[in-house]
Amino acid sequence: MKKVVIAILIMLLLSACMSNTEENTKKENTDGTGSITFEETGITEDTLQKFPEYKTFKKNIDLQTYHAQMKDESNEKRVIVFLNDKQKEIYKSVYLKGTKRVKIIKLSEDEVMVNKVLS
Numbered sequence: 001m002k003k004v005v006i007a008i009l010i011m012l013l014l015s016a017c018m019s020n021t022e023e024n025t026k027k028e029n030t031d032g033t034g035s036i037t038f039e040e041t042g043i044t045e046d047t048l049q050k051f052p053e054y055k056t057f058k059k060n061i062d063l064q065t066y067h068a069q070m071k072d073e074s075n076e077k078r079v080i081v082f083l084n085d086k087q088k089e090i091y092k093s094v095y096l097k098g099t100k101r102v103k104i105i106k107l108s109e110d111e112v113m114v115n116k117v118l119s
Contacts, residue, residue, distance in 0.1 A: 043068040043080065051078070052118055053095045053102040060104050060113055061091050 048054050066082035082091040092105045104114040
């Protein structure tokens with residue numbers, strides 16, 4: 001009798017674990033703060049123009065040569081990388097929404113090209 005009860009409990013436990021795994025794989029990749037991580041989401045220049053940091057992009061990055069890809073978007077920040085034709089990340093932009101600060105980093109030289117608050 002004990003073996004039957006134990007076997008049933010083990011089956012219930014395993015089935016509960018399996019359903020939890022399925023739920024986790026169906027969810028978007030979030031970290032609980034409203035942040036969504038993007039894997040390969042290309043951004044058109046029309047979309048870039050809607051961002052407050054667009055003028056800074058246009059002034060410092062050749063938007064005809066590099067294409068933008070969203071890496072992270074949350075209530076606090078937006079991270080965009082600019083890639084060359086070989087899909088290598090050349091520039092990284094971090095926009096802090098609360099303070100309206102934009103940073104542009106040239107990744108090959110680990111150089112901060114822009115670090116300013118937008119007006």
